[in-house]
Amino acid sequence: MEKEEQFSKTSQKPEKKKNFVLKHLWDFLLLGVLLVGTASIYVGRTLINNKNANQDVIATVLYEGNVMEIIDEDGKKLNPFDLGKVTDYKEIEIQGRHTTLTIGLKHNSIAVVKSGCPGQECVHEKWVSKANHPIVCAHNGIYIEIKTDNWSDVIIG
Amino acid sequence: MKKKITIKQLTLLAMLLSLALVLSIAESFIPFGIPGLKLGLANMVILLAIHYFGFWIALGIDVLRVIISSIAVGTFFAMGFWMSFAGATLSFFTMYIFYRWFKIFTPVGTSVAGAYTHALAQILVGVFYLGSWGVFYYFPVMAIASLITGTFNGFIVEMILRNKYLATAAGVARKESAS
Amino acid sequence: MKKRLSLLLIAPLLLACSESTFSCSALVFHSFFSCKYVSSRGECNKEMIDMVNRIDALADPYTNYGGNTLYYINSTNEPVEVEPHLFNLMKTALDLYEKTEHNFNPYIGKITSLWKNTLFGDDEDMLFDGPTVSSIEEAKSFIPALLEEARSTRVVLDESKSTIQRIGSGHIDLGGLTKGYSVEETERILEKYKIEKYLINGGQSSLGLGKSQDGGNFKVNLMYSKEENENLFSLSKIDTSTSAIYEQSVTVDGITYSHIINPNTGMPLSDYSMAFLSGEDSALLDAFSTSCMIAGPEKSEEWSKKYNFSYSLYEDVGGFTKLVKESESLTKARI
Numbered sequence: 001m002e003k004e005e006q007f008s009k010t011s012q013k014p015e016k017k018k019n020f021v022l023k024h025l026w027d028f029l030l031l032g033v034l035l036v037g038t039a040s041i042y043v044g045r046t047l048i049n050n051k052n053a054n055q056d057v058i059a060t061v062l063y064e065g066n067v068m069e070i071i072d073e074d075g076k077k078l079n080p081f082d083l084g085k086v087t088d089y090k091e092i093e094i095q096g097r098h099t100t101l102t103i104g105l106k107h108n109s110i111a112v113v114k115s116g117c118p119g120q121e122c123v124h125e126k127w128v129s130k131a132n133h134p135i136v137c138a139h140n141g142i143y144i145e146i147k148t149d150n151w152s153d154v155i156i157g
Numbered sequence: 158m159k160k161k162i163t164i165k166q167l168t169l170l171a172m173l174l175s176l177a178l179v180l181s182i183a184e185s186f187i188p189f190g191i192p193g194l195k196l197g198l199a200n201m202v203i204l205l206a207i208h209y210f211g212f213w214i215a216l217g218i219d220v221l222r223v224i225i226s227s228i229a230v231g232t233f234f235a236m237g238f239w240m241s242f243a244g245a246t247l248s249f250f251t252m253y254i255f256y257r258w259f260k261i262f263t264p265v266g267t268s269v270a271g272a273y274t275h276a277l278a279q280i281l282v283g284v285f286y287l288g289s290w291g292v293f294y295y296f297p298v299m300a301i302a303s304l305i306t307g308t309f310n311g312f313i314v315e316m317i318l319r320n321k322y323l324a325t326a327a328g329v330a331r332k333e334s335a336s
Numbered sequence: 337m338k339k340r341l342s343l344l345l346i347a348p349l350l351l352a353c354s355e356s357t358f359s360c361s362a363l364v365f366h367s368f369f370s371c372k373y374v375s376s377r378g379e380c381n382k383e384m385i386d387m388v389n390r391i392d393a394l395a396d397p398y399t400n401y402g403g404n405t406l407y408y409i410n411s412t413n414e415p416v417e418v419e420p421h422l423f424n425l426m427k428t429a430l431d432l433y434e435k436t437e438h439n440f441n442p443y444i445g446k447i448t449s450l451w452k453n454t455l456f457g458d459d460e461d462m463l464f465d466g467p468t469v470s471s472i473e474e475a476k477s478f479i480p481a482l483l484e485e486a487r488s489t490r491v492v493l494d495e496s497k498s499t500i501q502r503i504g505s506g507h508i509d510l511g512g513l514t515k516g517y518s519v520e521e522t523e524r525i526l527e528k529y530k531i532e533k534y535l536i537n538g539g540q541s542s543l544g545l546g547k548s549q550d551g552g553n554f555k556v557n558l559m560y561s562k563e564e565n566e567n568l569f570s571l572s573k574i575d576t577s578t579s580a581i582y583e584q585s586v587t588v589d590g591i592t593y594s595h596i597i598n599p600n601t602g603m604p605l606s607d608y609s610m611a612f613l614s615g616e617d618s619a620l621l622d623a624f625s626t627s628c629m630i631a632g633p634e635k636s637e638e639w640s641k642k643y644n645f646s647y648s649l650y651e652d653v654g655g656f657t658k659l660v661k662e663s664e665s666l667t668k669a670r671i
Contacts, residue, residue, distance in 0.1 A: 027266030027311070034273050034304055042297035055357045056372075065288025084359070119192050134291040136191045138236050143287040148357075151372050152548035155557045156540050156578050156612075 049130050056084025056149040057131055059110045061094065061103070064141040070094060083108045083129075084149055096140025103144075110144060112137060169209065174218050177202040181226035181241075189299060191283060191292070193237030197275040197303055200248055201310035204268055207249075207256050208318060215253075219245050236286045240279040248275035264318065265311030272307025276300045357549065360385050364392035365514050367539030371522055374533035374549060383525055387421075388518050394422040395510045397445055410445065410508055415494065415501035423498050425517055429510050430491060432623040435643065437635075439627035441599035443486040445507025448597050450475055450482065451604045455586050455593050469589050479602040482506075486599075515542040516577055516622025523575075523618070540583075541625075542618055543576045555671065558612055562656040567648070568671045571614060577621035579629045580610040581652070592652070598630050606630055609652035614666060615645030633661035 021028070060080040061068045070079040070092065078092065083105065090105045091113060099116025109129040112122040115137055122137035128146060135144040162170075180199040187196060199222060206215035223245045227238040248271035255267040262270070276299045283292040358378035361370035362385050369388045373380065393401040400407045404418045418426075429442045454475040457464025489504030502508060515538035522536050523544050533551065536544030548554050558567035560582045581594030593604040611629040613621045620643060628636040628647050636647045646663035 024263055024265055026261045027263055027269060030262065030266050031269050031304060031308060034269065035301065038297050038300045038304075042301075045297070056359060062288050065286070119188070121188065121191065132291055132294060134289065134294055136287060136292070138192050138283075138287070141287075143289055143291075145289050145291050150549065151535050152550070152552070153555045153557070154535065154537070154543060154545075155559060156543060156576070 045132070049132055055131070056082075056151075057108055057129060057146050058082055058084075058149050059105075060145045060147070062143040062145060063094075063096070065143075068094065068142075081105060081110065082149070083110060094142070096137060096142050098140055101137060101140060101142060110135070110146065112142075112144070115140070166210075170214065170218070173202050173206050173209075174221060177218060177222040178226055178229075181222050182229055185226070185230050185232075185237075189295065189302075191295060193232065193235075193240040193283070194279055194295065194299055195241060195244065195275075196306045197244065197248065197272050198306060198310065199245075200252070200268060200271050200275065200307070201314050203245075203249060204252055204256075204264060204271065204310070204314050205317060207253055208264075208314075212253060216249060219249050236282070239286070240282045243278040243282045244275040247278035248272065263311070264314040265308060268311030268314060269304060269307040272303040272310070273300060275307075276303040362388050362392075364388050365396075365511070365518070365539055367515070367541075369515075369518060369536075369538055371526075371534065371536045373526060373531050373535070373546070375529065375531050380525055380529055380531070384522050387521055387525070390419075391421050391425070391514060391518055391521070394419060395425060395514050397507060397509050397511070398449070406508060406510065409500055409502050413502055413504075415492070415497070415499040417497065417499050420498070421521075423493070423495075423500065425510055425513065426491060426500050426508075427493060428517065428619050429513050429623075430493070432513070432620060435620075436623055436627040436639070437631075438599060439630050439635075440512060440623035441486070442491075442508050442510055442513070443489045443504075443506045444482075444597060444599050444602070445509030447479065447482045447486065447599075447602050448509050448511070449507070450478060451593070451597060452595065455604065456584060456595070467586060467588050467593070472588060472593070476603075483602045512626050513619055513622050515539050516575075516618040516620070518542075519544040519575060519618040538618075541578045541580075542622055543578075544618060545572055545574055545576065547572050558610070558657070560610065560655075560657050562654075562658075565671075567612075567657070567659075569614075569666065569669045570671050571669055574614050575616060575618040575621055576612065576614045577618065577625040578610065578612050579625040580657075581606060581629075582609065596626055596629065600630075607651065608632060608649055608660065610650040610657050611636070612648040612650075612666075613645050614647075614669075615643075621645060636661065 058080050061070065068079055072078055086105050086107050092103045092105065094101055094103060101112055101122070102114040104111045104113040106127065109127045111127045112125065112135055115122050117137050117139035119139060122135055122142070125135045128135055131146050131148045133146060136142070177199040180202065184196050184198045203215055203219050206218050223241045227233045227241060232238050251274040252267050252271035255262050255270050276296065280292055280296045280299065284290055355374050355376050357372060357374050358381060359370065359372040360381040361368060371384055394405045397406050397410055404416050406422065409416050432440050433442060454471055455467050485504065486506040489502065489506030491508065492501040492503060519536050519538045519542045526534050526546070532547050533549060534544070534546035535554065543556070545554050553570040553572040556569045556571050556576065557565065558578070560580060561567045579596060581592065581596060585592050585594035591605070594606065595604065596606060597604050598606060606629055608629045611625045613625045613628065615621050624639060624643070624645065628639065628649060633649055636649055640647050640663055646666045648662040648666045649660045650657035651660050
């Protein structure tokens with residue numbers, strides 16, 4: 001009888017497994033669909049961004065959702081920054097909601113070099129040169145957006 | 158007949174709320190790119206509350222835990238608060254709809270759906286607050302992590318619901334609320 | 337099954353990702369040159385940059401780069417053996433000298449440099465204060481002699497020996513041609529590699545337009561207009577050339593002098609303020625854009641029909657451009 005019990009117990013295991021999967025079939029399906037969907041968006045986006053890797057980029061600094069007005073000593077508008085035309089390293093200080101931030105500019109790269117925010121996530125991003133890769137300082141309401149330079153608009157004179 | 162809240166129910170409620178609070182505060186220490194993005198560990202408590210207490214009380218627990226945890230962490234009425242709030246409410250409604258009308262899904266599926274909408278809602282609040290659709294950059298990683306957490310939560314909820322001992326305690330709470 | 341599904345999703349993306357945008361630029365012709373193009377490999381960059389740098393060194397009349405350059409030709413009357421680029425440039429210049437009825441004149445090098453120094457100062461002179469009425473009068477006094485010298489200067493080409501011989505004492509200046517010529521040469525390189533989507537910018541004045549990034553047209557916006565998008569054209573697969581007084585000009589005693597010299601009078605004055613030309617040959621357009629600005633609307637109309645280009649001529653009103661006359665095809669291209 002013990003043998004029979006043992007036999008029945010071991011034969012229960014594969015059944016239990018089958019029951020488990022059947023019971024959760026729809027759950028696993030849902031999970032699978034969401035995972036594959038999100039993963040393919042992620043992979044697709046990475047591929048597209050890598051394709052644009054060497055392009056000239058333009059960085060726009062947004063403060064609380066609006067394009068921030070940043071002007072230099074001559075009164076020239078600096079924001080959005082045409083990073084393709086930057087030749088030397090430059091630093092610019094801007095005022096966020098709570099603290100100041102120092103933005104660094106290189107040829108086709110931008111970074112938040114210094115910030116007074118507590119989390120320092122923006123500084124940890126370091127130099128960004130890929131399009132659609134943002135730098136965010138939520139504490140200060142600063143969002144730096146990076147887009148590829150669309151060169152179908154030409155200005156001549 | 159006026160519904161009375163029994164002491165057993167009240168105790169269970171309070172425990173659930175404090176559990177949710179602890180989980181909420183604990184997960185706020187895991188950074189995810191922009192401050193305020195959370196995994197949604199507390200959703201397992203909310204799902205339990207839906208099963209035990211139904212719509213209104215579970216919703217109450219959910220909202221309360223968002224408010225209290227944000228006061229505790231210090232992000233009350235900041236972007237982080239609104240992200241948690243939107244995430245909690247949207248995932249609550251999703252989970253309730255799944256629980257009530259999509260009975261082919263077990264708590265695992267419900268939890269997964271809730272976790273996904275939790276991540277989505279948080280990102281949407283980020284887009285609104287920071288003013289650019291580029292915030293979706295953080296969505297894939299966030300969503301996949303939430304899906305894993307959601308599955309994990311779902312299995313725990315299912316185990317708790319199937320546990321005869323715990324079910325009795327809840328059943329007692331249920332029966333008493335019906336009378 | 338999941339693996340195959342995700343592959344299906346990724347495959348079209350992989351196919352689309354085979355092309356990328358490349359760009360290269362150089363500081364040449366006392367200005368800059370840049371080219372952006374879409375290709376699967378950035379094979380052209382070195383070739384293009386080497387080419388424009390070589391043309392710059394060969395054709396710069398103000399700087400001595402050593403070797404058989406234009407600078408050297410301007411210092412001797414012996415036949416000088418030169419590289420193909422310089423020979424072709426010179427040959428094109430002589431051809432255009434005839435076609436533009438001498439409005440494009442490569443022999444006025446000394447007059448150009450005289451006005452450059454008078455109006456805008458020497459490159460090395462940091463203390464230049466700007467021209468005065470007297471400094472302009474002084475420059476004017478040299479003009480008759482310099483014009484005579486330019487008229488007596490000519491160039492003899494020997495195709496078999498690839499030599500250029502300057503006869504006379506005037507200086508040869510090909511500055512009004514080098515940008516257009518470089519754009520032509522760049523287009524030749526791009527054609528070799530079958531690249532269709534490109535934008536060549538020769539110092540803002542010469543443009544080589546292929547197709548834009550999305551395969552469509554470019555939006556070309558002319559500066560110095562009163563309203564922001566007053567002169568906006570939709571163009572592709574075409575070359576353009578612009579001559580304008582606005583980029584470098586100075587006003588003394590109510591008169592505006594620019595960097596564009598009228599070879600017939602020897603003076604940096606013009607009745608018209610900007611000419612925008614579009615057509616197939618960038619070098620030809622480069623020479624004609626200045627000539628159209630000097631000669632006026634009737635001549636521009638005549639030349640445009642004879643040499644198959646379109647023009648858009650403007651005069652200056654209060655510091656902004658005002659349209660005088662325009663080819664029909666450019667009017668149709670306006671947005």
